[in-house]
Every structure is written in C-alpha cells, then in structure tokens.
Amino acid sequence: MRFIDEAKIQVEGGRGGNGCVSFRREKYVPRGGPDGGDGGKGGDVILEATERKQTLLDFRYRRLYRAERGRHGQGKAKHGRGGKDLVLHVPVGTLAKDVETGEVLADLNRPGMRWVAARGGRGGRGNARFVTSTRQAPRYAEEGEEGETREMQLELKLLADVGLVGLPNAGKSTLIAAVSAARPKIADYPFTTLIPNLGVVHYGDAPPFVMADIPGLIEGAHEGAGLGIRFLKHIERTKVLVHLVDASALSPTDPLAPYRAIERELESYSDTLGEKDRIVALNKMDLVTEEARREDLLAAYRTTGHPVVAVSALTRRGLPDLLKALVRLLRDEEADAL
CATH class of the missing domain: 2.70.210.12 (GTP1/OBG domain)
Known part of the structure; x- marks a missing residue:
C-alpha cells in the first residue's frame, strides 16, 4: 500500500x-x-x-x-x-x-x-x-x-509517543526494528527509509508506547532539502524525541556538529519541535573501540543538557537503558499534562 x-x-x-x-x-x-x-x-x-x-x-x-x-x-x-x-x-x-x-x-x-x-x-x-x-x-x-x-x-499527522530523528544512515530503522515488531527496510546507504514507520514498544510493566521513525534529515531540510521536510509533521504530535547520532562517524575535533545541524533544522521547522524533551542516543558505539574515545563522546554530548545513552541498535547493547529512560520521560510528560 x-x-x-x-x-x-x-x-x-x-x-x-x-x-x-x-x-x-x-x-x-x-x-x-x-x-x-x-x-x-x-x-x-x-x-x-x-x-x-x-x-x-x-x-x-x-x-x-x-x-x-x-x-x-x-x-x-x-x-x-x-x-x-x-x-x-x-x-x-x-x-x-x-x-x-x-x-x-x-x-x-x-x-x-x-x-x-x-x-x-x-x-x-x-x-x-x-x-x-x-x-x-x-x-x-x-x-x-x-x-x-x-x-x-x-x-x-501520525500519532506516536516517541519520534526518532537524526541524519540519514544514523540507524533509526535498525533501532525501531530492534525494540518493536516494525520491519522497515534496512540498508547501509542514506534514505533507505522513504516513508514513516510506526512500531509499538513494550518494556517491563510500563504501558506500551508508539515509536515513529521518519526519513533522515539533512542540512536545509526545513527549506525543503532532502526527504525529511515532508515527514517532520509526523513527529510534531509526539511527546518526546530520540535524537539518534552515529557515534562511529563523529569528528574528533567537533563531535557535536551533526547534532547541532539536526537541532537547527528542528527549531527552524517549528518551535514545537525545538522545545520537546528529548534523549540523545549515541548509536553504533560498538564500532568505537577505544574506551577513552567513548568517554570523550559521552562527555561532549552531556553538555547538550539532555540525557545521553550509548547504544548499538545492531547488537542491542544499551537498548534497555534507552527504553528505561524513555519510559521515565513519558511518565513525566503524562504527569505534567494532568
């Protein structure tokens, strides 16, 4: 269809x-x-x-x-x-x-x-x-x-609790496939995802929540560049965001560059997206072999002020920590709404 x-x-x-x-x-x-x-x-x-x-x-x-x-x-x-x-x-x-x-x-x-x-x-x-x-x-x-x-x-506009954002090839499709029954197309090249994907996530005794994966964003997306602009509206209704970053591709001199680029696009598209609570997930950390390098990346991303979790969607390492943080954040959002 x-x-x-x-x-x-x-x-x-x-x-x-x-x-x-x-x-x-x-x-x-x-x-x-x-x-x-x-x-x-x-x-x-x-x-x-x-x-x-x-x-x-x-x-x-x-x-x-x-x-x-x-x-x-x-x-x-x-x-x-x-x-x-x-x-x-x-x-x-x-x-x-x-x-x-x-x-x-x-x-x-x-x-x-x-x-x-x-x-x-x-x-x-x-x-x-x-x-x-x-x-x-x-x-x-x-x-x-x-x-x-x-x-x-x-x-x-799709209705989801959690929206996944990030550059193309950051591993969003692999992540949603790892934590839900969704089966998006996955391949090692940009723009594999051409349509939004929804998956229902179950974790412990917490109420299940819906996660949405949209095509990757590129710089200038809010002005129509790439595919993501068409689908940003689908995460406007989400309660929280997961900003997925490919840790294996980060520059040693400016590791926050891809993070800042995507955040600028979100804020330029709408104030609503820029103000949403979010978790930063450093994906593909299994490919970062040096312990000192991993610690440096985590320290750099903690300066964003958002919770930071190291994960590998492919090997599923760190995913329980990510889901636990999401459940906690969703509970806080529901409590604030009451």
Missing part, C-alpha cells in the same frame, strides 16, 4: 428537495385546500476518524464528494425524505485545512471522532406552509437550498 499523507478534495452537501404545490382532490370537496409537502433536507458530508485506515490514498483518485440530495415534497402533505449523509473515513490524526487560508478546520485525532465538513441544504416548504387568513390557496412553494461547498486539504 502506498503511503499518502496529503490530499486535496472538494465536498458538497446535498441540495434540499423542493416543496410541492398541491391541493386536496376529494370526491365531495371540489375546492380542497393546499396540501403540498416540504422537501427533504440534503445529506451532510462527514469526516470520521478510523483506525482501519493508515493512509489518505483513497482520496488521491477522487476529488469530488457529494452527499445525496433531499427528495421533493408531494401532495397529501407528504414530506420528502432527507438525503443520506456521506461519511468519509480518514485515518486517525487527519487534519482538515482550508485550502486558501491554511486554517485548521478540524483535527480528527481520536477514533470515532466526527466533523461535518459540508452541511446539506434545507428543504423547500410546500404550499401548505404559506396559508394565511388572507391567502387561502397559495400556488407556490420554495425550492430546496443548495448544500455547502468546501475545498479543503487533508493532511495526515
């Missing part, structure tokens, strides 16, 4: 049915009064979040969605049936935005959450509605109203 996280669609509520012009016609009532029924209301277009969908792929092949129109009124005071609502199922985490202004119209971030995207038009009143003391036989009725029309941008 292709991962599609953006789609532009147009939705139209159903038009209301027309009111009816009718008069009673009975054997012994030669001049019966008006009995035209009302038209039915047009159906609404409704977005509903569901866990059964993980992509907006369906909306790439069809742009216009129109709810059913209301039926017309009939004689003998028969009102027209209302049009059926059109329910569009979207993945949990979908944003609906106004195409022109970018305003967020709805944030469907819980399963079963609904939002009326376009309301159906009101049905027209039949001529029986227009009888007055001076107008006993009105020969007109209302037409049904047009439904609302809206053009909007659907944007999917």
Whole structure:
C-alpha cells in the first residue's frame, strides 16, 4: 500500500428537495385546500476518524464528494425524505485545512471522532406552509437550498509517543526494528527509509508506547532539502524525541556538529519541535573501540543538557537503558499534562 499523507478534495452537501404545490382532490370537496409537502433536507458530508485506515490514498483518485440530495415534497402533505449523509473515513490524526487560508478546520485525532465538513441544504416548504387568513390557496412553494461547498486539504499527522530523528544512515530503522515488531527496510546507504514507520514498544510493566521513525534529515531540510521536510509533521504530535547520532562517524575535533545541524533544522521547522524533551542516543558505539574515545563522546554530548545513552541498535547493547529512560520521560510528560 502506498503511503499518502496529503490530499486535496472538494465536498458538497446535498441540495434540499423542493416543496410541492398541491391541493386536496376529494370526491365531495371540489375546492380542497393546499396540501403540498416540504422537501427533504440534503445529506451532510462527514469526516470520521478510523483506525482501519493508515493512509489518505483513497482520496488521491477522487476529488469530488457529494452527499445525496433531499427528495421533493408531494401532495397529501407528504414530506420528502432527507438525503443520506456521506461519511468519509480518514485515518486517525487527519487534519482538515482550508485550502486558501491554511486554517485548521478540524483535527480528527481520536477514533470515532466526527466533523461535518459540508452541511446539506434545507428543504423547500410546500404550499401548505404559506396559508394565511388572507391567502387561502397559495400556488407556490420554495425550492430546496443548495448544500455547502468546501475545498479543503487533508493532511495526515501520525500519532506516536516517541519520534526518532537524526541524519540519514544514523540507524533509526535498525533501532525501531530492534525494540518493536516494525520491519522497515534496512540498508547501509542514506534514505533507505522513504516513508514513516510506526512500531509499538513494550518494556517491563510500563504501558506500551508508539515509536515513529521518519526519513533522515539533512542540512536545509526545513527549506525543503532532502526527504525529511515532508515527514517532520509526523513527529510534531509526539511527546518526546530520540535524537539518534552515529557515534562511529563523529569528528574528533567537533563531535557535536551533526547534532547541532539536526537541532537547527528542528527549531527552524517549528518551535514545537525545538522545545520537546528529548534523549540523545549515541548509536553504533560498538564500532568505537577505544574506551577513552567513548568517554570523550559521552562527555561532549552531556553538555547538550539532555540525557545521553550509548547504544548499538545492531547488537542491542544499551537498548534497555534507552527504553528505561524513555519510559521515565513519558511518565513525566503524562504527569505534567494532568
């Protein structure tokens, strides 16, 4: 299945049915009064979040969605049936935005959450509605109203507790595969990950949490360089970040350079990402053979002010320490939210 996280669609509520012009016609009532029924209301277009969908792929092949129109009124005071609502199922985490202004119209971030995207038009009143003391036989009725029309941008932001960030080839895919059941493509070259990957992580008796791996970032990502810019939005909702650094590729003279480069991209993209709590994980430490070198790297990264953990996603060394630190940080985030 292709991962599609953006789609532009147009939705139209159903038009209301027309009111009816009718008069009673009975054997012994030669001049019966008006009995035209009302038209039915047009159906609404409704977005509903569901866990059964993980992509907006369906909306790439069809742009216009129109709810059913209301039926017309009939004689003998028969009102027209209302049009059926059109329910569009979207993945949990979908944003609906106004195409022109970018305003967020709805944030469907819980399963079963609904939002009326376009309301159906009101049905027209039949001529029986227009009888007055001076107008006993009105020969007109209302037409049904047009439904609302809206053009909007659907944007999917994955819901995860922990987001993995770092340069391409830092080992994010290997890490998420090591701590969860996720099976992303893994290879020893940049941009192996082309779509976000989600994995559910279990550690001890702590509640399971969801980890998201996005394509690696490069310098200038917030301006569109590389692949990561398209997917940074998927970690905006995360509670904490894991900044993964390839310890085996760090310069002896400036080991913090790759860390600073990624942090600049996060802060440039949004204040929200720059302010999130994070853990720095020095990955591939099994390839750093000198003990003194390992200690120097840990000391350098402790100056960032964030917790630092030495790991090897490939050999799984240090992963329990990383998971323990994540569980502690997530508990602190939940406590602060109460």
